[in-house]
Amino acid sequence: MSSVVFTNVTIFDGSGAAPFKGEVLVDGQRIVRVGREGAPISAPQAQCIDGKGAFLMPGMTEAHTHFSWNDQPSLTAIQFMPPEEHMLWCVRVAKRYLEMGWTSALGAAAAKPRLDVVLRNAVDAGEFPGPRYLAGSQEITILGGLADNTLPHMPFRELNFGAVVSGPEEMRAMTRMFIKYGVDHLKINLSGEYIAGLSAESSPFSEEEIAMLSAEAKRAGKRVAAHARSAESVKQCVRHGLELVFHASFADEEALDMLEANKEKHFVAPGIGWLISTLYHAEPWGISEATATKMGYKRELETAAETLQKMHKRGIRILPGGDYGFAWMPHGTNARDLEYFVKYIGMTPTEVLLSATKLGGELMMRPDELGQIREGYLADILLVDGNPLNDLAILQDPKKITLVMKDGEIFRTSHDLLPPRGEVHAGTKLPADAGVERAVHSTTH
Ligand SMILES: [Zn+2]
Known part of the structure; x- marks a missing residue:
């Protein structure tokens, strides 16, 4: 030792x-x-x-990562990366997070069914460097919902970005499949997303489908994470006990009351960097501020900032990170969120660092040792x-x-x-590349 x-x-x-x-x-x-x-x-x-x-x-703990997002400008570019290259990509990304001080991360959904699980297992086995990692499923969605990216001529479900279900029994089967693969938690898309042409204020899942997901996940001792931008989707998270609430931009007073009453149970990872970067930093990739505003992102950012300020005052746990891995917010730049938490949510720098560290230990389910x-x-x-x-x-x-x-x-x-x-004292294990200063964005693509 x-x-x-x-x-x-x-x-x-x-x-x-x-x-x-x-x-x-x-x-x-x-x-x-x-x-x-x-x-x-x-x-x-x-x-x-x-x-x-x-x-x-x-x-630090990154509360909402997608290691399989490949720093490209579109979901399609992620979806069509072949599985072999995709796995290697995830391995490289994991190392990048560790280099940037993220020693823990929670996978918010993988672009293919087993990418997160295989990566977590390899890191845990010491095969590759990476953060402590909780592995997610693909994004579970409905036909026509966020992450159902198949084109009309493509075979149903094959090669899809998300995992599409219709009705409670399909939800049961899908949940059990991901549990069989070994995920730490399930991921469901309970609302839309403007960039995909789907209103962030829509809430497309039926209560029966969500209840089935929750019941099957709980039976296996798994938590559930939700893409939940609409007010109704945040309420669904609380009603069905889905612990990890992503975004929550449009949470209304009722949703905030519900979250506050259950604040020991839920974590909110708003992924606010996505709103800011898509609005202000995506022009080289064809999304000008005017375009993003038209999509709905300016209004969402303004609303989210107000919502998150209220949430913070109510003592609801808000953690940094989220949706890095696009061209205009590449992996490794995640700490931008820390400044955004001060600027947009009104946290003090101390509160921000506590959310990235102490709350991270809680998110990783190891509050007494992490x-x-x-x-x-x-x-x-x-x-x-x-x-x-x-x-x-x-x-x-x-x-x-x-x-x-x-x-x-x-x-x-x-x-x-x-x-x-x-x-170095005998017995001290140093990795072969210790001492080597590397650029974060050394990966080509
Ligand atoms: Zn996400």
Whole structure:
């Protein structure tokens, strides 16, 4: 078992306390001591990493990822990536998330039935680097709904982006199929999406279909995630106990009351970066601000900002991340959400970092051992050059994230923090590429 002590760091521990100067000792996969300035940790056997004043914080959780989205400008481009290349793509994306400090992620739907599950299994087995990962299903949808991307001449269901069901029994079969594949949670598209030509305020599923999904998921001990932009779809999430609510832009007062009354159960991952980027950053791909406004995104962003501000005041858990993996918001740029949470939702920088860390541990269903710098907790740790509480944008810069540790193992570090390879304490496992600074967008496509 390897042992590492971080000295000379400012610790943001994810508890809500103000950052303090101190030291952190990691032994094996866990944090075993957190020391404050003036009470140094004595650990002569440990590899010492002098943080030189760096900001030490828990690894972050991305609450709504689609590793199989391939940084292209359309859903069709994702849909038609052949399965073999698609799997390799997901492997590369997983590494990119880890490089950017996302040590945990929740898969919000895969573009093919088993991509998420196979990726999670490979990462868990140590075959490839990636965040701790909860694997999702494909997006379950209705005929003509969001993610039913077949053209009239294409065979029904074959090659489709989503998993199309009609009626409760088909829903039962589809749910059981994904459970058989080993998903951690199911995903359902309970509302539309403007870019697909479907109103975000539509709610196309019948109550019977949603009830069936919920019953079958619960029987297997699985959670359910929902694309839920309309007010009614958010209410459906609460009525049917679907824990993971994505978007929630048009949640009305009744929906907010329902969510607040059940706030211990639900998480909201608004994916607000999608609204902002599609509205303001997609022009090179043919979506000008005027076009996106016409689609409905400006109104949705304005409404979502108001809704999320209310939600935050009510103490409903809101987490960063969501829908990165398009040309105008490529994988790895996810930390843009942190600034957006301040600007659009009115969170303080401390609240934002807590939502990315402490709440992330809760989202990952490991609140007692993940998301904080605390004795006994899993050693998912970042060293950051600079103070994100003064400037959250530094977490978008791979050069500023100087070290990523997951499960007590150092994944990525800049040259100056670690002693040369030969001096590393025997038993310390370093990946072959540790010490190599890489650009985030090194992947070509
Ligand atoms: Zn999504």
